[in-house]
Amino acid sequence: MLTLLNLLSAVALLVWGTHIVRTGILRVYGANLRRLISRSVERKPLAFITGMGVTALVQSSNATALLATSFVAQGLMALAPALTVMLGADVGTALMARVLTLDLSWLSPLLIFFGVVLFLSRKQTRIGQLGRVAIGLGLIILALQLIVAAATPMTEAKGVQVLFSSLTGDVLLDALTGALFAMVSYSSLAAVLLTSTLAASKVISLKVALCLVVGANLGSGILAMISAGAQNAAGRRVALGSLLFKLGGCLLVLPLVEPLAAGLEHWPISQQELVIAFHVLYNLVRCTLCMPLTTPMARFCNRLMPDRALADNVARPRHLDPAALDTPSIALANAVRETLRMGDMVEQMLNNLLQVIHGGDPLLGKEIRRQDDDVDALYTAIKLYLARMPREDLGERDSRRWAEIIELAINLEQSGDLVEHMLSTVQDKKTARSRSFSSTGLEEITTLHAQLVANLRLALSVFLNGDVESAKRLRRAKQRFRLQERRFAHAHVDRLHHQVVQSIETSSLHLDLISDMKRLNSLFCSIAYAVLDNPDAPAAIGDEQHLDDDLTEARLEDG
Known part of the structure; x- marks a missing residue:
């Protein structure tokens, strides 16, 4: 029980570190990031790269999703470019998962120490907010180390092995489990890193790990849909289109998971590296193929979720963007x-x-x-x-x-x-x-x-x-x-x-x-x-x- 609690607290620390980085970056560069997103709508490749870069900065595709949905909800951006930004955000979060799995244990204490000094000494300044970002990055790296440390003894427990052995049959069940992991941890990044740790410890097979990764991506789309619930129909259509893209990728790749796993097992790299590499390649290929389909998807979402007239005539705020x-x-x-x-x-x-x-x-x-x-x-x-x-x-x-x-x-x-x-x-x-x-x-x-x-x-x-x-x-x-x-x-x-x-x-x-x-x-x-x-x-x-x-x-x- 203590080991499970340690694992859950490590995942919570990862989510908290991501939140600190996101809020710090948005408070310092939020206006510039919003301006960058709003100006990158004319060309799809630029919108794609913008979504990828913004997500890499704020360490969260959900934050990029909130920015994109708010722009569409206020009529400042069309739906198709917003969907392109969301595709770039998916690739950005996958690349950051690869970066954060490198051996950066030496960097965590430095970032936390200097971040705390800067934040406490100059809290109300831009330097202080950058110190806040450094604290968040240090906590993310520390949380990843704690996740690995907490998952290792769990993998040796017979009960855990029996529990995860039930995931070796149905690829659809495994994918739904991955989606549940992402929703519970409120982070597809945490779910993917936990999956890679379990695969490296041989608790789950590579096939199950790949299914969990695909499901974690689907779970992040469901999270974005829930977060957009407070927006109007225009804002919710962004999350809907992103979720449909992820659902389509999930349905296309799941039948191919078994031959993919059989082919990847012969590669001369560790299971953890294989899982992370698959995560990056899956998102890169899926998003590249989906980019030409953003305009048809925008039309489909408009038909599926049309605008509705307000139930009353009381004025509604136009500019209060959450x-x-x-x-x-x-x-x-x-x-x-x-x-x-x-x-x-x-x-x-x-x-x-x-x-x-x-x-x-x-x-x-x-x-x-x-x-x-x-x-x-x-x-x-x-x-x-x-x-x-x-x-x-x-x-x-x-x-x-x-x-x-x-x-x-x-x-x-x-x-x-x-x-x-x-x-x-x-x-x-x-x-x-x-x-x-x-x-x-x-x-x-x-x-x-x-x-x-x-x-x-x-x-x-x-x-x-x-x-x-x-x-x-x-x-x-x-x-x-x-x-x-x-x-x-x-x-x-x-x-x-x-x-x-x-x-x-x-x-x-x-x-x-x-x-x-x-x-x-x-x-x-x-x-x-x-x-x-x-x-x-x-x-x-x-x-x-x-x-x-x-x-x-x-x-x-x-x-």
Whole structure:
């Protein structure tokens, strides 16, 4: 039992080391890798080589699969080139299995030692993340040694020999067992290396080992299909096409396993080397033959898994790519794009509200409420997306950007609720009672609305660019809006003094609207202070002392 536990822990260490390498590489070079994949779609050989190279870097074909499926899901890549990238990824992972079986025992302690020193001393820098990659590589090499050490005593146990002796009959059963190995260990690489170790110890025959290798490749395709379950139909088609290619290769090669094993046994190399060599050659031949078939396979997958209309009309996030979470800079950029989309929806709500105030189409009320549901849905998606990011690995600059995004998303969500509340107030106090504003009062509300929309647009620009001068201009616009709102409130009271009937009838509504607009303006303009408080922003230090000057300037501009 202890020996089995040692073997399982060694396999788990291998999977963990692979995960560390993948996340480290994606955090340092994730943007470049995604750009490389997106630009390699024009020619199949280039896409094939790209998939192979990216997989060799991140030590996982599943990581490459996530990148490819996310590109297709977002409409940034066609299905056929993505399938070509996946074929290259299969060859890449096979080549890495060959490299990792070399005698690299001397390299493992060096990589772990220097990796830990770099990671702990400079954790938030690129050098620190490369140290993380070195740790992962060292753990992978160490795990392979532990797998061999743990499997050796197991091969001498009679019970284990009896168990594996049951795999000498049916090639289909052996292949399914290999697929199960890959799924349990969450790595076809671990399954192939364990198979090569068992074959070297004569616990299983070469024929069984070859069947297990073919099955392990099939298991990696099933894993990719499961991982793509959260994607839309376009993303899942990538995993489906890759799985069908692997299934076709499995069905074609299994009848030939027995003569292949008989021929390979006479080669003057060890059983372990034979298993690894077969793994590389099998994937290379299969993927080369499948490359011309990517376009027909893409058409078949489109027919097999067509796009389906959404069950409801609530807005869905367009830019929150889960595959980018391992690359904070890209994930934050995705969240920024989705937050700007929220801002556009709030602006549409404000424009529709003004039409309702002017007595426009009453159906616009339903549209405003639907848009508020969309804003709420996007806010929830952004919030959950940012919560999934590993904040402990964010640098100081990314941490500030993370906080800016979540703060603006919260403010926009509250703004949407406030606009919906203003709509209810207008419908209850004006539309339902057939009342109307005075011409002067309506002009004042329209003027405040125009200034409010302008401040929202400026706020989104400040959020996107982080420009200090624009942030100062937004802060002055906030003060100018306050002065305007105060002057309009006094003017309204003056109309009440002169007994203007329309102003008397809509007095409560008029004051409520300009008060709510003041709250909206504060929510929009808060991003200015986040930019001005940024210590990296030029001329931001000590800028608070100029607030009185800004207020004076706003008064002068307002006349």
